[in-house]
Amino acid sequence: MSQPGEYELQTKPILPEDRSIPIGCIGSGFIMADCQIPAYKANGLNPVAIASRSPDKVAAVAKRHGMKSYATHQQLLADESIPIIDIAVPPDVQFDIIREVIQHKHIRGILAQKPLGMNLAEAREIVELCEAAGVTLAVNQNMRYDQSVLAAKSLLQQNALGEPVFATIDMRAVPHWMPWQERLGWLTLRIMSIHHLDTFRYWFGMPSRIFASLRTDPRTSEKFTHVDGICTYILEYENGLRACSWDDVWAGPMTEGAGADHGINWRIEGTAGLAQGTIGWPKYPERCPSTIEYVTKQNPDNWFRPRWDDVWFPDAFAGPMCELLCALEQGIQPVLNGRDNLKTMAMVEACYLSAQQHRAIDPKSL
Ligand SMILES: NC(=O)C1=CN([C@@H]2O[C@H](COP(=O)(O)OP(=O)(O)OC[C@H]3O[C@@H](n4cnc5c(N)ncnc54)[C@H](OP(=O)(O)O)[C@@H]3O)[C@@H](O)[C@H]2O)C=CC1
Numbered sequence: 001m002s003q004p005g006e007y008e009l010q011t012k013p014i015l016p017e018d019r020s021i022p023i024g025c026i027g028s029g030f031i032m033a034d035c036q037i038p039a040y041k042a043n044g045l046n047p048v049a050i051a052s053r054s055p056d057k058v059a060a061v062a063k064r065h066g067m068k069s070y071a072t073h074q075q076l077l078a079d080e081s082i083p084i085i086d087i088a089v090p091p092d093v094q095f096d097i098i099r100e101v102i103q104h105k106h107i108r109g110i111l112a113q114k115p116l117g118m119n120l121a122e123a124r125e126i127v128e129l130c131e132a133a134g135v136t137l138a139v140n141q142n143m144r145y146d147q148s149v150l151a152a153k154s155l156l157q158q159n160a161l162g163e164p165v166f167a168t169i170d171m172r173a174v175p176h177w178m179p180w181q182e183r184l185g186w187l188t189l190r191i192m193s194i195h196h197l198d199t200f201r202y203w204f205g206m207p208s209r210i211f212a213s214l215r216t217d218p219r220t221s222e223k224f225t226h227v228d229g230i231c232t233y234i235l236e237y238e239n240g241l242r243a244c245s246w247d248d249v250w251a252g253p254m255t256e257g258a259g260a261d262h263g264i265n266w267r268i269e270g271t272a273g274l275a276q277g278t279i280g281w282p283k284y285p286e287r288c289p290s291t292i293e294y295v296t297k298q299n300p301d302n303w304f305r306p307r308w309d310d311v312w313f314p315d316a317f318a319g320p321m322c323e324l325l326c327a328l329e330q331g332i333q334p335v336l337n338g339r340d341n342l343k344t345m346a347m348v349e350a351c352y353l354s355a356q357q358h359r360a361i362d363p364k365s366l
């Protein structure tokens, strides 16, 4: 029974009516093999075939998940029974693959990985090519489907917190290493901060200005030169809201043995209430659900602490694919559509520019 100040919160994606639409997967690394495909299967979706660079690895992943394996993605794309393509390859490889995908008239939808392009200009080209080809493009900004992020969005949509005043994401955690990061010289902004920037945009819309300050990660700078190690940024909104995040992917000398006190906390303060939570992925492979707790002026002595068993890695990875399939069923654009994602890409670009020029940047001007 609900009490005053208690809200119905969404923590799961909306499933498509028809879950049997065949999905073809390109890439067989961690995120495809251990997160995307298991999440699709758990929700009754239908990933049928997979292809990537190394046929032996692909065959092993295909066997594990009961899928067909193709030796090349070109062979997969030629299979006219597969209208949906799910891509999870390094960012510098993604554009060429999308270019090939849209040559095939039977393909109706693409779920691409974040970052959509190597930079905003490339992401724009991808969006324009997909639009011209009539292929629906969605981007896998799946932090939006982290259960606590969805729950917070529900609170905001129901105006439970009043006008948002101040919001923070405090990350002290080391993301899993992807070998191509060294080749690209990227550590945090296009890898992890892109999720936090996208989450702020999902919660509050597009900011007017971003001020970012970055420094190198002392551990990674021994391996390769980068600018985006530990990243801090402040988003300024016209209505006075300030949202900021510090993405500390070093987390103290954690991996050098000084203890493992790591995690991610978020908090939204509004004129009528406060919500705060944790993000569970840093404990992966342990299944550690994200959390939320909130209190409002309607019932000031009562903190509500709804809980669930689902986790971001892997469960939340069903969200963007469900969204794409629902959008195709209804003949509309997914909320996570490619053109909309250009705003998130612009926010990332604004962070790079801001840090370089030591001034606030309006992402809408890029
Ligand atoms: N949305 C999210 O939460 C997350 C998104 N990601 C994104 O997903 C993507 C993949 O990440 P992840 O799985 O962790 O990375 P991995 O390095 O584990 O896997 C990359 C995959 O791409 C394949 N690949 C590499 N080069 C090529 C190529 N030239 N042509 C075709 N395939 C190629 C690799 O092949 P091979 O098996 O031969 O090495 C491998 O199967 C990245 O864009 C990353 O940013 C990653 C983590 C989380």
Ligand SMILES: O=C1CO[C@H](CO)[C@@H](O)[C@@H]1O
Pocket (backbone or CB within 6 Å): 174, 175, 176, 177, 191, 192, 195, 281
């Ligand atoms: O997108 C992402 C989400 O979180 C992961 C945590 O290991 C990152 O590595 C990744 O790139």
